[in-house]
Amino acid sequence: MKLNIKDLPKIPERLGPGHRLCSGCGAPIVAKMVLMGTKDPVVVTNATGCLEVATTIFPYTAWKTPFIHSAFENSASTAAGVEAAYQSLKRKGKVKEEVKILAIGGDGGTYDIGLQALSGALERGHDFVYLCYDNGAYMNTGIQRSGATPRGSSTTTSPAGEAVPGKQQFPKDLTAICAAHKVPYVAQGAISNWKDLITKASKAFAVKGPAVLNVLSPCPPGWKHADDLAVEISEIAVNSKIWPLYEIENGQWKITYRPRENKIRPVEDWIKMQGRFRHLSRKENHHIIDEIQQWADENWDRLEKMEKATSNQGDSEEKQK
Amino acid sequence: MNNKLIIKPLTGAAAVSEAMRQIDPDVVAAYPITPQTDIVMKFSQFVNDGKVTTEFVPVESEHSAMSACVGASAAGARAMTATASAGLALMWEILYIAASNRLPIVMPVVNRALSAPINIHCDHSDTMGARDSGWIQIYCESAQEAYDNVIAAMRIAEHEKIMLPVMVCQDGFITSHAMERVDILEDDKVKQFVGELNLPFPLLDTDNPVTYGPLDLFDYYFEHKRQQSEAISHVFEVTDKIYNEFEKISGRKYNRVETYEMEDAETAIVALNSTIGTAKDVVDTLRQKGEKVGLLFPRMFRPFPAEEIAEILARLSAVAVLDRSETFSGTGGPMLADIKSALYEKENKPVILNYIYGLGGREINPAHIEQVFSDLKEVQKGNEVEKLTYLGVRE
Numbered sequence: 001m002k003l004n005i006k007d008l009p010k011i012p013e014r015l016g017p018g019h020r021l022c023s024g025c026g027a028p029i030v031a032k033m034v035l036m037g038t039k040d041p042v043v044v045t046n047a048t049g050c051l052e053v054a055t056t057i058f059p060y061t062a063w064k065t066p067f068i069h070s071a072f073e074n075s076a077s078t079a080a081g082v083e084a085a086y087q088s089l090k091r092k093g094k095v096k097e098e099v100k101i102l103a104i105g106g107d108g109g110t111y112d113i114g115l116q117a118l119s120g121a122l123e124r125g126h127d128f129v130y131l132c133y134d135n136g137a138y139m140n141t142g143i144q145r146s147g148a149t150p151r152g153s154s155t156t157t158s159p160a161g162e163a164v165p166g167k168q169q170f171p172k173d174l175t176a177i178c179a180a181h182k183v184p185y186v187a188q189g190a191i192s193n194w195k196d197l198i199t200k201a202s203k204a205f206a207v208k209g210p211a212v213l214n215v216l217s218p219c220p221p222g223w224k225h226a227d228d229l230a231v232e233i234s235e236i237a238v239n240s241k242i243w244p245l246y247e248i249e250n251g252q253w254k255i256t257y258r259p260r261e262n263k264i265r266p267v268e269d270w271i272k273m274q275g276r277f278r279h280l281s282r283k284e285n286h287h288i289i290d291e292i293q294q295w296a297d298e299n300w301d302r303l304e305k306m307e308k309a310t311s312n313q314g315d316s317e318e319k320q321k
Numbered sequence: 322m323n324n325k326l327i328i329k330p331l332t333g334a335a336a337v338s339e340a341m342r343q344i345d346p347d348v349v350a351a352y353p354i355t356p357q358t359d360i361v362m363k364f365s366q367f368v369n370d371g372k373v374t375t376e377f378v379p380v381e382s383e384h385s386a387m388s389a390c391v392g393a394s395a396a397g398a399r400a401m402t403a404t405a406s407a408g409l410a411l412m413w414e415i416l417y418i419a420a421s422n423r424l425p426i427v428m429p430v431v432n433r434a435l436s437a438p439i440n441i442h443c444d445h446s447d448t449m450g451a452r453d454s455g456w457i458q459i460y461c462e463s464a465q466e467a468y469d470n471v472i473a474a475m476r477i478a479e480h481e482k483i484m485l486p487v488m489v490c491q492d493g494f495i496t497s498h499a500m501e502r503v504d505i506l507e508d509d510k511v512k513q514f515v516g517e518l519n520l521p522f523p524l525l526d527t528d529n530p531v532t533y534g535p536l537d538l539f540d541y542y543f544e545h546k547r548q549q550s551e552a553i554s555h556v557f558e559v560t561d562k563i564y565n566e567f568e569k570i571s572g573r574k575y576n577r578v579e580t581y582e583m584e585d586a587e588t589a590i591v592a593l594n595s596t597i598g599t600a601k602d603v604v605d606t607l608r609q610k611g612e613k614v615g616l617l618f619p620r621m622f623r624p625f626p627a628e629e630i631a632e633i634l635a636r637l638s639a640v641a642v643l644d645r646s647e648t649f650s651g652t653g654g655p656m657l658a659d660i661k662s663a664l665y666e667k668e669n670k671p672v673i674l675n676y677i678y679g680l681g682g683r684e685i686n687p688a689h690i691e692q693v694f695s696d697l698k699e700v701q702k703g704n705e706v707e708k709l710t711y712l713g714v715r716e
Contacts, residue, residue, distance in 0.1 A: 011700075041552065043525065056535035056536055059539070061532035066529060068524060073384070077384070078389065081388065081390060081395075082524060084348045084350065084378045084398070085394075085396035085397060086396065089397060092374065117382075124378065183479065224573055235532060
């Protein structure tokens, strides 16, 4: 799929305007960009969360594509059911056209409560794409910590207090967890790198079997940043390597974007843009910023190693023969 | 009737999987749990032997089983699953979603006790806990009844006036694992009876996109719940119609409320599922001795055929309601509450005794049933009898 920014407005929008997500929210941009990854009709399943509640306030819907919300933890298993129905009805000739299935969940619905349903659906090999829009907390219920919340972040259940300066743990590595299921395609993306993201979405839709996209989704009220910064803050996350862009395609790890030396930013620059980390600027908390920097560096190193270790996999197997 | 007679020795679980084979649903999503396992195992064999065209989804939990059924049914497929006990409990959240989205999923349930302590044997605490979920509940005495009612349930569920999911319940091990003589219908007859499915508003009609499961606040939610109640109000008339049609192809007649020797009965037992079989035997024996005893079996428990039951029971002097589950309300079992409430408006009311029995598979023998009838006789004589008895427990 060849992408030109001039052509993007020509792609029909499947998530229409008029939804009631917050001004400056990353989630609808994530959803719209990912839906640009295929020309086929798409059935969307959506976990309970911001994107779902704000796009489907009865009697209105912002979705111009078939959409189902069932519960919080079952977007993947609902999609599994839709996919099974599709396979069955297609085989019987009752559905003729090619249809794609996209399951969406936030980080709470994916990293935490929906992880089992996602793991099961990946293992069974349903032909669907799972999209996690990761805004790093339970934003819909009022900014509570999740398994995706960054270390040091102040949320309403990990508040920066007198004794405990925000969330103590680092986030779990959902992308690697999904990759460990050995599904054909897993990728991490960001809305700042639209070409990279839409290309990944089109790869995800194109593969036969499960594909996962984990996309960073800035949240002005949760991250406490100005509502015109979603794209910029994504860009700095990518350039500071706290949110690296990479993909795992048939087992081959590949960093899809390497910030040039002059673009690389310290993680602190990203942290300083967000009120959820404000307390880290205090002297006694500064070590947390160092730890986050170290965590990001180590993560990047590991990605480099994985890329090297899995590159030309086919060739090395050939050589062994 | 020109039915070919096909008789098979089948367990309750096998009878249900046989019905599922003949229905040949588009999607089955299921997870194994004792004592439902035999249904899934046998059905999986049908799938892998190419005996059905079903897309089988061997999910990683019952929560996902019901979620996948919701997705499949909303997509336009005929979807089924089966479960028991903790599996049903794990589905609880999604049971409501299936019913509220008006998705006609049919689910055989093999009744089993809930934990703790863990117990794999029969009682009705699982389905009784789900009685307010918006599902239609049908109870079955035998493997034959389970087979027949799974087929009939498909039509009730999918009827345009209903569009609601149905549980078809049988007793764990007692029915699910006991071999019985089961009359099987010809495959074509079942296929014809259930017919082609054409659900309105399928997700897979991508030219006409619809949104399922929107956020529905105080300005509309109540109206949607009211519509659900309206659908429930048509269940009796539709069930009668479907049961009549089923009689035409099978020669077997089912009723929402089943009675046994009730015409001139003075006292009666109300119970569900396999206990009815044991009780019939006791009624026969007592009848030979000239005692005017009978049985009432609310085959359909949700919606509850209250008027019909009240009509039958109001003229009796004493009734014993046997509950195979405990509500822990301190006032008796779940069926007692419904029976009492059904009789409230009646001028003449029988004395009602409640027996909680058979929890965790504790046996219910003819001797227990005899004791209940003997208690009812004491009531008739004007003697005081305990209103709530834990039958067969060691105190």
